[in-house]
Amino acid sequence: MRETEKIFIIQPILGDNWRVLHDEAVALIESAGGAYCGSAYQNIKEVNPATFIGSGKLAEINETLEGLDGITVLFNGELSPSQTLNISSALGDRKVIDRTTLILDIFALNAVTSEGKIQVELAQLKYIYPRLKGKGAALSRLGGGIGSRGPGESKLETDRRYIRYRIKYLEKRLAEMSTRRTLHSERRTKEEAKIIALVGYTNTGKSTLMNALTGAGVLEKNALFATLDPTARRLEVDGAEYILIDTVGFIQQLPHDIVEAFKSTLESAVNCDLALFVADASGDYAMQFETTLSTLSSLGFDKPYIKVLNKCDTVENPDELPSDCILISAKKGLGLERLKSAISSSFADRYTKLKLYVGYKDIGEYYSVSNALRENMREYTDRGLEIECTVENRYLSKIKKFIKKSDGN
Numbered sequence: 001m002r003e004t005e006k007i008f009i010i011q012p013i014l015g016d017n018w019r020v021l022h023d024e025a026v027a028l029i030e031s032a033g034g035a036y037c038g039s040a041y042q043n044i045k046e047v048n049p050a051t052f053i054g055s056g057k058l059a060e061i062n063e064t065l066e067g068l069d070g071i072t073v074l075f076n077g078e079l080s081p082s083q084t085l086n087i088s089s090a091l092g093d094r095k096v097i098d099r100t101t102l103i104l105d106i107f108a109l110n111a112v113t114s115e116g117k118i119q120v121e122l123a124q125l126k127y128i129y130p131r132l133k134g135k136g137a138a139l140s141r142l143g144g145g146i147g148s149r150g151p152g153e154s155k156l157e158t159d160r161r162y163i164r165y166r167i168k169y170l171e172k173r174l175a176e177m178s179t180r181r182t183l184h185s186e187r188r189t190k191e192e193a194k195i196i197a198l199v200g201y202t203n204t205g206k207s208t209l210m211n212a213l214t215g216a217g218v219l220e221k222n223a224l225f226a227t228l229d230p231t232a233r234r235l236e237v238d239g240a241e242y243i244l245i246d247t248v249g250f251i252q253q254l255p256h257d258i259v260e261a262f263k264s265t266l267e268s269a270v271n272c273d274l275a276l277f278v279a280d281a282s283g284d285y286a287m288q289f290e291t292t293l294s295t296l297s298s299l300g301f302d303k304p305y306i307k308v309l310n311k312c313d314t315v316e317n318p319d320e321l322p323s324d325c326i327l328i329s330a331k332k333g334l335g336l337e338r339l340k341s342a343i344s345s346s347f348a349d350r351y352t353k354l355k356l357y358v359g360y361k362d363i364g365e366y367y368s369v370s371n372a373l374r375e376n377m378r379e380y381t382d383r384g385l386e387i388e389c390t391v392e393n394r395y396l397s398k399i400k401k402f403i404k405k406s407d408g409n
């Protein structure tokens with residue numbers, strides 16, 4: 001087995017959440033199979049275009065690391081190719097990776113299905129491609145280990161033309177897979193089971209909750225991005241059937257190329273009927289909810305959601321947690337009944353059962369709006385159709401004309 005790679009963090013102090021970003025970087029290093037071995041921090045007022053942080057600070061870090069071989073430096077932010085090169089040179093040609101490269105590396109390690117692998121390779125190649133311009137040396141300096149793993153590993157150093165060709169090829173394969181899935185989900189819509197999506201920050205317990213609710217047996221692990229491939233299971237709540245899906249988690253500054261590559265996977269979450277936003281009650285849950293909402297919104301998400309605070313067993317004063325959240329412990333099985341009633345009432349508040357009357361002359365018009373409702377019963381009478389149906393409230397105005405008055409007309 002390869003010796004565990006030791007990683008030293010350079011943390012720029014920019015904005016007020018640098019501490020959380022730093023602690024996340026330590027967890028990211030562990031999730032990538034590396035060992036955290038220390039940090040240097042610098043207050044940044046203005047980004048130095050050549051080296052991001054100041055050159056004096058870099059000289060100081062170089063001294064600290066002097067004589068320590070085999071230590072990789074993680075710059076906890078996104079670097080341009082020339083910044084990576086310059087920092088590496090200032091540190092005696094040490095291997096330097098940035099936060100994006102590290103996250104891509106973890107994704108590469110954890111991708112299981114062929115779709116997941118393609119998505120990761122695509123994200124990696126898209127990140128690397130513009131970085132191969134001019135002096136492409138930043139890459140070859142990676143020299144194996146963390147930051148250079150993944151499905152495209154052996155090809156990273158080949159030329160831009162090959163990468164361009166490969167990106168096109170992978171995009172085409174992903175599109176084919178996505179079409180197949182759309183067909184699948186159309187069939188599912190016909191079955192009418194509503195889709196509930198577990199979404200949220202990484203490592204907050206989405207998969208543990210999936211297991212607690214459905215006995216799915218999916219991987220739960222104290223690591224970032226343990227889940228990459230979505231799983232779907234049936235879930236029964238108060239006699240109603242739903243499909244619960246567990247999918248990839250989010251993090252602050254999730255690389256754009258990853259969101260883009262995982263768009264097709266995330267589509268199932270974006271198009272759900274209800275989302276459960278899961279956050280860690282013992283962590284910075286406000287930031288976690290905000291990151292989840294903004295990442296999903298960038299993909300067009302506009303569905304109702306319930307905020308769920310998990311890991312409540314680890315909090316001393318759960319009473320102090322925000323009251324608009326459902327408090328649970330997926331691991332201990334606490335609060336699950338409360339969550340189920342919140343799910344039921346979210347749906348109950350959103351749907352109305354109605355009787356409709358459609359005169360035969362209006363049938364064309366009825367069909368043009370009928371996809372907004374679910375027919376439970378239909379009867380043909382002398383003058384038209386009598387229909388019992390369930391309608392999502394936001395579509396009520398579309399079918400107003402057909403709603404049967406209580407006097408029978």
Ligand SMILES: Nc1nc2c(ncn2[C@@H]2O[C@H](COP(=O)(O)OP(=O)(O)OP(=O)(O)O)[C@@H](O)[C@H]2O)c(=O)[nH]1
Nearest residue numbers: 202203204205206207208221225226227249330331
């Ligand atoms: N104390 C405590 N730990 C929990 C609870 N729920 C989950 N965990 C732990 O949190 C860690 C992450 O759980 P997962 O279910 O894998 O989290 P996830 O959100 O699916 O994470 P990713 O798939 O990596 O994004 C595991 O070590 C779980 O055992 C809980 O209610 N209480």
Ligand SMILES: [Mg+2]
Nearest residue numbers: 206207226227
């Ligand atoms: Mg998971």
